[in-house]
Amino acid sequence: MNPTFVTYLEQFLGYPATNLMAAVFFLVAVSILVGVMATIGGLGTYAERKISADIQARIGPNRVGPFGLLQMLADGVKMILKEDIIPSKADKLIFILAPMMAMFGVFATLAVLPFSSGLTLTDLNIGVFYVLGVGSFVGVAIFLGGYASNSKWSMLGGMRGASQIISYEIPVTLSILVAVTMAGGLSFSTLVEAQTGLPHGWYLFHNPFSFIAFFVLFIGALAETNRAPFDLPEAESELVSGYHTEYTGMRFGFFALAEYVEVFVVCGIAAALFLGGYKVPFDLGNGEVLSNALMNIPFLKMVVPMTNGTPIFKLLGSGLGQLLQLGSFFTKTLALYYVVIWIRWTLPRLRVDTLMTLCWKYLTPIALFNLLGAATWMVVFHGKSIYQIIFESGAAQAVGGH
Amino acid sequence: MFDKLLFFSSFLLTISGAAMVLGSKDLVRACIALLACLFGVAGLYATLNADFLAATQLVVYAGGVVILMLFAIMLTGGSNNAVNRFGINKVPSMGDGKTLAFGILSGAVATLTIFKITKNVFIDYNLQEIPGYSSTVEQIGQLLVTNHVLAFEISSILLLGALIGAAVIARPRKS
Numbered sequence: 073m074n075p076t077f078v079t080y081l082e083q084f085l086g087y088p089a090t091n092l093m094a095a096v097f098f099l100v101a102v103s104i105l106v107g108v109m110a111t112i113g114g115l116g117t118y119a120e121r122k123i124s125a126d127i128q129a130r131i132g133p134n135r136v137g138p139f140g141l142l143q144m145l146a147d148g149v150k151m152i153l154k155e156d157i158i159p160s161k162a163d164k165l166i167f168i169l170a171p172m173m174a175m176f177g178v179f180a181t182l183a184v185l186p187f188s189s190g191l192t193l194t195d196l197n198i199g200v201f202y203v204l205g206v207g208s209f210v211g212v213a214i215f216l217g218g219y220a221s222n223s224k225w226s227m228l229g230g231m232r233g234a235s236q237i238i239s240y241e242i243p244v245t246l247s248i249l250v251a252v253t254m255a256g257g258l259s260f261s262t263l264v265e266a267q268t269g270l271p272h273g274w275y276l277f278h279n280p281f282s283f284i285a286f287f288v289l290f291i292g293a294l295a296e297t298n299r300a301p302f303d304l305p306e307a308e309s310e311l312v313s314g315y316h317t318e319y320t321g322m323r324f325g326f327f328a329l330a331e332y333v334e335v336f337v338v339c340g341i342a343a344a345l346f347l348g349g350y351k352v353p354f355d356l357g358n359g360e361v362l363s364n365a366l367m368n369i370p371f372l373k374m375v376v377p378m379t380n381g382t383p384i385f386k387l388l389g390s391g392l393g394q395l396l397q398l399g400s401f402f403t404k405t406l407a408l409y410y411v412v413i414w415i416r417w418t419l420p421r422l423r424v425d426t427l428m429t430l431c432w433k434y435l436t437p438i439a440l441f442n443l444l445g446a447a448t449w450m451v452v453f454h455g456k457s458i459y460q461i462i463f464e465s466g467a468a469q470a471v472g473g474h
Numbered sequence: 475m476f477d478k479l480l481f482f483s484s485f486l487l488t489i490s491g492a493a494m495v496l497g498s499k500d501l502v503r504a505c506i507a508l509l510a511c512l513f514g515v516a517g518l519y520a521t522l523n524a525d526f527l528a529a530t531q532l533v534v535y536a537g538g539v540v541i542l543m544l545f546a547i548m549l550t551g552g553s554n555n556a557v558n559r560f561g562i563n564k565v566p567s568m569g570d571g572k573t574l575a576f577g578i579l580s581g582a583v584a585t586l587t588i589f590k591i592t593k594n595v596f597i598d599y600n601l602q603e604i605p606g607y608s609s610t611v612e613q614i615g616q617l618l619v620t621n622h623v624l625a626f627e628i629s630s631i632l633l634l635g636a637l638i639g640a641a642v643i644a645r646p647r648k649s
Contacts, residue, residue, distance in 0.1 A: 091476075166506065197611055201529040205516075208537030212509065215544055219502060231548065234541050241537065258611060 077101050080190040101193060105182055109333050114144035116332035120413050127417045154321035162318065163220040170217035171319065171326035177209030178330045181337050186260040188350045188397035189357065190390075199260040200248055203341060204241070207296075210334060211237035214298075214305060214315050217327065221318035229314025232424065233305030237296055239431045244292035246439035250285040250446040251275050251345040254455070264349035269357070269400070276346040278457040281445040286346040288439050290408075293338040295431070297331060300416035304424060339408035340401070347404045350397040357397045363389025477521055484517025497571045501547050509540045526610045 078094045118133065118141065125132025133140030158167055184199040186192045196202050211234050218230015252258055254275055255266040267273050275282050295302040306314030316327045343349060355361060366389055422430070453461060491511030498504040512535040519528035618626050 095476075163500075163502070166502065169506065196525065198525050198529045201526070201533065205529045205532030205536065208533060208541075212536060212541060212544075215541060216502075216506070219544070219548070227548075231545075234545070238538065238541055 077191060077193050098193070101191075105193065106179060109179070109182060109336070110329065112336055113329045113332040114148065116335065116409070117147065117328070118144050119409070120332075120416075123410070123413045124417045127414070148325070151322050151325040156321045156323065157318075159222055159318050161222045163222065166216050166220035167318075168323075170213045170220055171323045171330070173213035173216065174210050174330040175326050177206055177213060178334045178337060180206040180209075184260055185337060185340050186264055186344050186349055187340075187401055188394050189261070189264075190394045191398065192260065195259055195261045198258045200252065200258050200263070200341070200345070203337075204245060204248075207334075208237075208241070210330065213330075217319070218305075218315035221315075223318050225311045225313075225317045226315050229305045229307075229311045229317070233298060233315055236298070236302065236304060236427065236431075239428065240292045240295040240302075240435075243288050243431065243435040243439040244296060246436070246443050247285040247289035247292065248341075248345060249443055250282055253443070253447050253450060254278060254282065260344055260349070264344050264351060267348040267351055269348060269351040269353035269355070271348070272459045273351075273457070274346060274348045277459070279446065279449045279453075280458070281442045281449060282346065284438065285442045285446065286342065288435055288442065289342055289346070292431075292435060293342060294412065294415065295427070297334045297338055299331075299335060299412055301419040301422050302427060303416075303421060304427060307421060309421075335412055336405065336409060339412065340405045342408055343401065343404035347408075348400075349404075350401040352393070352396045352400045357393045357400070359390030359393030361389075362392050365389075480517060481521045484514045484521060487511070487514030488518065489514075493574060496574045502544065505540060505543050505547065508543075509536060512536065512540070524610055526614055 078097050081097060121143070122132045122140070124130075133143040136142040136146045158164055181203045183193045184196050184202055186195075214233035214237070215230045218226040218228070218233065221227070251263060255263045257263065267275055271277060276286050277283065294300075298305050304314075305311075306316065311317070316324050319327060351357060456464075488511050491507045491509075491514055494507035495504045495511060498507055512531060516528040516531040516535075519525075519531060
């Protein structure tokens with residue numbers, strides 16, 4: 073079977089979980105994760121407002137709760153209380169189905185997102201590929217939302233969204249393949265464990281091709297999540313609100329939440345593939361160093377009963393290690409999230425033809441060239457990173473002398 | 475237990491999706507039902523431990539084919555009038571609920587008859603245990619560049635031809 077969250081818990085607790093226990097663990101973990109991610113999506117809207125306010129020299133939300141932090145709750149209450157309008161000429165079934173499909177596509181990707189080495193719901197062998205597969209439901213949902221509304225603006229937005237998403241999937245997939253060829257596996261644990269905690273071991277700095285691949289991936293990801301400067305599907309100045317013009321209340325909320333969570337997921341994937349994911353410097357993440365250090369503190373030795381020897385320290389050490397890993401992952405992901413918002417409030421929107429030109433005439437050839445280059449690098453230099461090559465040649469010089 | 479649950483939900487999704495494709499009068503709804511059906515087939519692959527195939531099914535069909543079908547329906551306008559000029563329901567050439575019911579019934583009768591006749595062939599056939607889970611990605615990758623390299627190359631030439639053809643068709647003509 074695949075290593076999962078439950079297998080980690082088994083190691084952590086030291087006894088095998090029965091089927092029923094595993095199911096209960098999964099249910100609890102999934103509900104917690106979905107709750108946390110929905111909150112992160114909500115906080116995303118708050119961050120967007122605050123950062124845009126900073127950029128435009130405004131104050132932003134500051135009335136509801138401390139620093140306006142509860143603004144998202146106020147928004148949520150507003151959306152739930154709003155009248156739920158379905159246009160009379162709309163295709164009702166598809167109109168109702170589309171927001172749910174967007175939510176499904178985004179939240180299904182959470183199953184493989186590596187928050188830490190322990191908190192990965194399931195570590196599928198085909199992790200990245202699975203993300204691409206279920207992520208494509210979002211494109212269908214946007215298209216259907218535009219179609220079902222029976223409005224010209226929605227229709228145009230939906231068609232733009234779908235064409236944009238399937239176009240940008242190509243450079244994104246090719247850039248992901250660069251990381252996959254370097255790690256030699258599709259599962260997130262393989263991809264992350266092949267990197268190190270310190271930046272010299274990240275795939276971003278592995279070779280020149282992977283450096284370019286990260287930026288192609290990031291640009292493509294912006295387009296796939298319909299973020300500015302690629303937010304053509306919901307271009308306010310021309311299409312009112314694009315594919316969700318006719319949606320009100322919680323159905324609109326589903327689309328908005330799906331977008332913000334998708335941005336987080338995409339940033340998390342970029343961090344996991346190229347920025348070392350959950351790895352913590354100096355191997356602090358696996359907990360052995362921490363538990364050894366804890367054992368050597370004389371004060372703790374006196375206080376903690378040593379009847380069972382080391383296990384309590386081991387438990388504590390690996391727990392702390394997991395927390396550090398979570399911190400590492402969230403730091404990198406949220407930093408990327410900040411960049412996404414920053415770009416949105418800095419750059420103007422592209423035209424439709426420039427958008428397609430950027431994808432097909434620039435990003436796709438660059439991504440193809442990158443993939444070839446990375447593969448060649450892996451063959452020619454036997455998978456060594458640029459730092460290893462420099463250090464080795466330097467060492468050879470030093471030993472050889474003049 | 476979990477495997478059976480997954481199998482039966484995928485099975486139900488596949489069958490009901492296929493039935494809805496046949497029964498639906500609206501092309502876009504038929505497309506959605508097709509998506510559900512293909513998702514169910516991906517679930518069936520997953521229950522058979524073919525993880526890579528399941529994900530490929532999702533990427534290719536949900537991400538590509540269904541969206542292209544929807545585009546084609548949009549661009550050709552689809553057909554919304556299910557009633558002909560005398561106000562009578564048109565029977566689509568692919569059938570409707572009634573023809574579907576007839577088809578299923580007659581199909582079931584025919585299948586049962588065939589099974590009854592060929593019973594002796596199947597009587598000694600015992601189902602083998604499903605082999606334990608192992609990743610299929612490495613095996614598929616190795617087979618594609620060793621035993622099946624010719625098929626792999628020919629399909630890539632086919633795709634290249636399609637790409638060039640699309641570019642030629644979409645190219646602006648000189649007047």
